Amino acid sequence: MKIPYFKLERYFAEYEFTAPYLLCSSDCESFSVQELMEMEPGAADELNNLRLGYTESLGSPGLRKEISSLYDGIEPDQILVHTGAEEAIFIFMNVVLEKGDHVIVHWPCYQSLFEIANSIGCEITPWVTSEGDHWELDMDFLKENLRENTKAVVINCPHNPTGYILPENKSSEISRLSQEHGFIVFSDEVYRFLEYEEKDRSPSFCDVNDNAISLGVMSKSFGLAGLRIGWIATKNKMIYEQMACFKDYTTICSSAPSEFLATLGLRHKDQLIRRNKKIIADNLEVLDRFFEKHQDIFNWHKPKAGPIAFPSLADNGDAEAFCDRLVKKAGILLMPGVKYDLAYNKNFRIGFGRQNLPEAVDKLELFLENQM
Ligand SMILES: Cc1ncc(COP(=O)(O)O)c(C=O)c1O
Structure with a gap:
């Protein structure tokens, strides 16, 4: 590529x-590391005794359990751990998209959210937002630009770089359209939990849409970017399996100390x-x-x-x-x-x-x- x-x-x-x-x-x-250790008695000893072997490719059961608790109706076996959010974006696009597929992307965006699809040979329609409209996503634009071959719609809320939040009525409309038209929602939610008002937080897409993929990471909301622990949460078993298999060619599994520290961090989220x-x-x-x-x-x-x-x-x-x-x-x-x-x-x-x-x-x- x-x-x-x-x-x-x-x-x-x-x-x-x-x-x-x-x-x-x-x-x-x-x-x-010390600040994390101080959150739990015995954590430092546990870290010292950690064996540095390969870890489970899907992510350790303890970590997946903690991650699943960030969602309303997601089980640990619906979480697939990755090396950062970046790896998950790369793998999702590689397993789901093919040359000629059409993808609509929330715009402006973190470059990999469209560039990987672009490099695969997909047609990209930027779902452009502007400062004059307070970065609002225009639902009519989405409806007018859906095509027979629209395979995925990529959303990022809370949004990088504008801090925009998708209101709940729009997120449920996107889900409804995805069922009607058969596209997959890839929802980058790496800034979730940093809404200034709790009431502004919309449900995670994976909780309300059986085909959607929600993306999370330790880097942003949790302040642990150096762990390089990210994940997808989805009820879509087929995409989950395909992504798990692709990962054998990228990182295979996560670093053991990172998994330990991420699990500890999430216990004190x-x-x-x-x-x-x-x-x-x-x-x-x-x-x-x-x-x-x-x-x-x-x-x-x-x-x-x-x-x-x-x-x-x-x-x-x-x-x-x-x-x-x-x-x-x-x-x-x-x-x-x-x-x-x-x-x-x-x-x-x-x-x-x-x-x-x-x-x-x-x-x-x-x-x-x-x-x-
Ligand atoms: C919206 C968004 N998605 C994904 C990523 C990638 O996250 P990570 O660097 O933790 O893999 C970033 C990083 O800046 C981001 O801003």
């Missing part, structure tokens, strides 16, 4: 470990999520003040979930040039919207899941004072 560069990951590769202020990270502040939501809420207060003060420079639509948003330059300016100047002169990394799609050239992604955001925003203030 030939596949174009992942623009956003390449941009990160250039700056992530050199820029002092990462102001566009998509995850939440990570926890240390409320604590992890509470801490991350507090960081996000505190940081959003800082950002609200910052954007209020700089309305002449930026457009700011406060998101409804997650640690990222997609503001824009108010004067139709070139956000890529702005981000380039910012990282080179002040060491502050924002993600230019063009790394998602050239059409978003005024936008940039800002991340606020990290504890040092207030310091980074102070530096940004200084940069604006000196540059603008």
Whole structure:
């Protein structure tokens, strides 16, 4: 398979470990091993005694049990553990899609959500959302663009990079259409549980749609990206089996320490999520003040979930040039919207899941004072 560069990951590769202020990270502040150990007496001894053999290819039973408890009606044997969410996206697309299939993708999107399908030879219809419409998904667009050969509809809510949440009436309409037209819903839910208001959380697609695939990961809501533990949850037995077989050619099974730490983390999921939501809420207060003060420079639509948003330059300016100047002169990394799609050239992604955001925003203030 030939596949174009992942623009956003390449941009990160250039700056992530050199820029002092990462102001566009998509995850939440990570926890240390010690912090996890302190959550449970005896955990450190257990980790020390862990045997480092191969693990079960589907994921350890204990881990799958903890993951299944994140859903309403999903059993442990309906969970398939992967190495991050990324592996699951790659495998899903490889087993379900064929050249010539039509796929509709929530847009803008994390590049692998369309690029892998594109590289397989699928026809992609971007389900475009815009800042002017508050990133709302237009259901009429979906209905008008469904075709005989539409094999999958890819949704990502809460959304990267806008923080948009799909309202429940739209998610049930998508499920209804999937039954009527026979397409599969692939629902990237890696930011689930980071809704600022609990009442805004729609049901997971795998709970309400027997054919849908829901994607989850330890990286975002739980602040444990370095574990590289992701999963799919689905009642669709056929796709589950096919994905499990494909995985024999990618990673076979997960790392044993990662499975142990992910299981431990999920036993204390409320604590992890509470801490991350507090960081996000505190940081959003800082950002609200910052954007209020700089309305002449930026457009700011406060998101409804997650640690990222997609503001824009108010004067139709070139956000890529702005981000380039910012990282080179002040060491502050924002993600230019063009790394998602050239059409978003005024936008940039800002991340606020990290504890040092207030310091980074102070530096940004200084940069604006000196540059603008
Ligand atoms: C929407 C979305 N899906 C999937 C992924 C991949 O997650 P991971 O890096 O944990 O595999 C990311 C990572 O940024 C993401 O933002």
